[in-house]
Amino acid sequence: MSLRATLIVVIIIVLGLVLWASGLYTDLLWFENLGYGFVFWNVFLSQWTVRLAGWLIFFLFLFVNLLFTRHVLVNLPNLELREKIIGTFLGRYLTPRKITLFLFVASLFLSFLFSSYTANLWLEARQFMQGIEFGLIDPIFHRDASFYVFQLPFLRSLYAFLQSMAIFTIILTGIVYFVANPPVQVGRRLVFLPYHGQSHLSLLLAFSFALKAWDYRLKMFELLLSPGGSFFGPGYTDLKANLPALWILLFIALLIVGLLVFNIFRRQTRLIFIGIGTLIAASIIVGSIFPSLVQQFRVDPNELAFERPFLENNINFTLKAYNLDKITTQNYAGLSPLEVEDLDAAAGTIENVRLWDYRPLLQTYNQLQGIRQYYEFVDVDTDRYYLDGKYRQVMLAARELNQSRLAEQARTWINLRLQYTHSYGLTMSPVNTVTEQGLPEFVIGDIPPFASGGLEVEKPEIYYGEISGDYVIVNTRTPEFNYPQGDENIYTHYEGTGGVPLKGIGRKLLYALKFSDYRILLSGEITGESRIMFNRSIRERVAKIAPFLRYDDDPYLVLSAGRLYWVLDAYTVSRSFPYAEPFGGINYMRNSVKVVVDAYNGSVVFYMADPVDPVILTYAKIFPGLFQALEEMPTELFSHMRYPETFLSLQARVYATYHMTDPVVFYTREDLWRIPNEKYAGSFQPVEPYYTILQLPGEEEPEFVLIIPFTPAQRDNMIAWMAGRCDGKNYGELLVYLFPKDKVVYGPMQIETRIDQDTLISQQLSLWDQRGSRVIRGNLLVLPVNESVLYVEPVFLQAEQSELPELVRVIVAFQDVVVMEPTLEQALLSAFGARGAPASEAEEPDRPIEPEPRETAEPEPGLEPPATVPELARRAQEVFQQAQASLKNGDWAGYGQRLQELEQILEELARLSGAATEETEP
Template identity: 50%
Template sequence: IDRYTIDGKYSQVMLSARELNPGQLQPSAQTWVNQKLVFTHGLGVTLSPVNKFTSEGLPQLLVKDLPPQSSVENLKIDRPQIYFGEGPQDYVITDTATEEFDYAKGDANVYTTYKGKGGVEIGGFFRKLLFAFRFGDVKLLLTGDISPESKILFYRDLDVRLKRIAPFITLDADPYIVISEGKLKWIQDAYTTADSFPYSTYVRVSDFKQINYIRNSVKIVMDAYDGRPLFFISDPSDPIINAYANIFPDLFYDLKQLPSDLKQHLRYPEELFKIQSRMYGTYHMKDANVFYNKEDMWAIPNEVYGEGSEVVMDPYYIIMTLPGESKEEFILMTPFTPQNKDNMIGWLAARSDGDRYGKLVVYKFPKERLIYGPMQIEARIDQDASISEQLTLWDQRGSTVIRGNLLVIPVDHSILYVEPLYLIAEKTQLPELKRVIVSDGSTVVMERDLDVALGRIFKADAIKTAAGEELTDEEKEAITETVKAGIEFDKDLVAQAIQYHRDIGESMKQGDWAGIGKNYDNLGLVLERLQEE
């Protein structure tokens, strides 16, 4: 998950690197030449907005195909080859007598040769002998495709490569790839940790490790083509990273030296945020007696996910305007519920944009006000007759319904809940977005896309007559059908039209022909204005 400016609009997107795993070649094609000399790299990324899908329920790709093609100018990729990445990476040899496969084009293949600065030259026979011993591969000595100028690329796995360089820092589990000035770069968050910080609570981060000190002190940027990593100190107040910087002065750079194009893609790390959220659930209590008795403990809520399993909610990235702010920003957020209860009590957000990067903000709801929590909304979804009927119908047809993550989104002074529904056909095993469920706490709707669902929530329920009266069910349904058709309208004009329509009915009951004529004329004028819009 990341954000880019697309056609002048700040947009949240999903990216996925197209890495290559030669181990998935057909068994007959898994030769030494193919695995070490031919299939050496991945190619490009796919990118799609988080809120746009095709009519078939598939992502609407802005970057797609091989070689990658972009429909947006600032997302074009000039050097798409990925030699260093996340996937399982064995050593490969480049600049050999055998060309490297790049991509298929029609009935033929397009080949390339690595021209990057990464890798180590094979050199003469003695160096080749050492490499053969190092990798336990006698074929390095026997092949005639390798020349002294050939390069061997190893430690190509991002995690392994960075740990070999800086084993004293802890890497975040979720590196992400970005498009920057036509090139592909990996961004990796890294932490300094300790387990002996005085008067601090321990947190278990694995089966074998617990810590009581953590700082996101380093941002690492690694080129996906040549594998060169750059370590930037993101928290200069951390004494541990300062000590390492004094020991290795040539390894670390000031974050100010990071190019501005890459700074725009820095994001608050999820692992650190999870730890902080867990701690805040206890340490938000400021009264000593309340804290001592643990009277106001908060918890991370559960949600229904996948094929109906109840799981703990993960924090999620989203672009939104925080309360009291005037500009959208990219944040990481999580809701809170009181411990052992399902209603929502507050939410915590970490900011990622510009000078506000790293700042945490918390919003608390009044305890006397009931705000539905995620599991309460999940229960309302399950209890909705039309939604339940549709889910049952899909299941009976042999398809699998997958419930996506429930997003809790603050909007002004209210909360909006959004949950996507995916369908996996028995034959294709390809998930397709089929419906989006939206709720404002009082109403639950399910539609084919988010815009229509939001239209039903906000437009039909918000419109009253010009006299301020509630609409009838028939009038609401008419507006809902208009929204479904994708027709935009002025809410005030619609309210006037409905009022004049009602006045015509009243005039007819009273036999007031003059009133009928007057209201018909007024209704005609309003309809003309609506038609002009």
């Protein structure tokens, strides 16, 4: 290689190392700014320790084996090849010293490439060495579950590495021998390898088959992680056929090892081929055919009798894997009488019925509180706060800055990096309050934010959020845009500790390299007090610190002590928990960590929410100081912890099958449950878990819970409901309430059907859902109240040319009654009045809203409908046209009045039509 070429290679290598080192250093500064420099060094040293170990092992193995081929390369028995090489510049390198150097460099380079695989095994290696025991012994091999979760994955990866190393070396040395030594005719045989080469490759093959024997041993343990017929994990066939087959294959592999070693001293190649052929035949016969015959002719005819003990193992381990073994079940009547007095007693529940569906509410927030085109609400969260001393469920969202919405000419480097640096404020509204125009009532909103109900927002700036993307630089000479006020903009300067200080030209250069942006280095706006913020997206930020956790997709905003925080649920998961049924690619899950991120400073705190989870305890052992006890979380922040929807959804999916703990019932699936469907915006979808404030049976006070209903697999009536508790000392408890199996409690789809079949409701919904408007039926809420069940569904109306849905009606269903009224209070009173409650009960004078009568021949004051059916029909057409005109003009109040008038006409029309029918009947 010429001097110039060598210089170019050296420059490229040096530049690559500089870029790599600068990336590491800038990451280190970021970790240290957050107080997690020890995590950076822990991961860095672990990765490189494991990589260097793999590099060294691979290098020594490859280099030593290639050294055995050196004499062949030096002497080069292939005379034709030798003559060609000697005639070129390569001829001068055919010396023992230079060939040794070449083999050394080649082995070093190739092993370094392969070592990148071992670098990814650092966490498995640490878990292998530091794993905490579960205290749960498997019933087959009598090993703790930690062996399968922490040790077996590493052993499997180690086998893959060693076997790959062996096969690669065999192929490489075989090529050397074959090229350097052409086949020769010895008597009547064609010899492909010299004696030395045969011995060498026999030894390498013996090593490979020894590893294969170890592979069969690992596969025995992996039977506990294999899918069976009707359940996950080993069954009768696995234990009586597959396990013995693996032992047989293991001994055959060891026999081949012995034959290969024997072949080093005495040439018995035929015996080796016989051994390999025996292994292949045994793999087919005892490894495949024999287990199939056992399953088909012994197990299948009487499967339950043979599989019952193994099925019990699967049930028990699956319940433990998803933390369902500690679940509390209670009976729930479901059909108890419910009167107005019961609703008064359950005021905590009724006052917090979630009328606002998060999807139309998100549109409403963006329309009413977006303020400017560059602000966006990307997600609506549900939480609870004390408003004027009352425990209230609310919905809230962060007003985030979306830089992509800036005008094209405004997307300059100064604007994107120095001026439009942060989002601003939040919007909050109670879940059950509605204005006369069908819009939410805000307790926090606008810019700058107002706050009512006893809440305060002292730091509305959000530098770290859900869509905070590229880096920004704060504390520069350019003032930061804070918020608009009339025709002017209000500016600010950052006063927090977030971001890495850009002290000196060195750091500017490093971050200019990191982000490939020379302006960081050259801009005169950046001072020594400036700070660069990156990794600002909440999920990206926390995953950078602890990538071994699985994170929820939905961080939620919390207002605490006047500051804004993001709370993100993190999970410990495994794919190798013994005997446990996998769901979504995992078969073990715990909500073991709550992550809190300061929206202003970007500080991140990991709280250990499940201190008995062996997986999180193992991580805490690997990373001492990373996790804090949940008791150390500030009390006000802890009051906003939620049972995560993701976790409850998975637990509900599992429990729908694994509530059947009797193996006979489980096998026949006679009590299989499912998550019911509901109707949303005209289409059907599975019911999502939803938060509500509810007074649980036997409890004195209402509390914030996450609930989801169940129905039988083949029917629509409700069979049970599950609740995850969120408040105080009860946080994390999981409850299941069972309805009587001999009674029919309506499920969500049955209520949806009853709504569709109600003549008055369906007529009115169809009337609204004409051209120019769109009806959106929100989530159907199933609310347990006083050993009974109440169903509530909001109805939204959205004009075709508008993105502003308005809540116009509330549907309430209870047992055999379905009503739709303008408000929840009216719907409740109407529903229980329709059930035959005395007028004095249904229309108490001290109630603020009177129910609208549903079946009466008397018209409302001011409305004198004609006495005949044709006149009523004509009047209905006129009112309908007036309603359409109001809708076209955007007069929602007038539109609602016309619809109420039309409803009265339709009721009267239905009454007269029914009376006419009765008169004509014989």
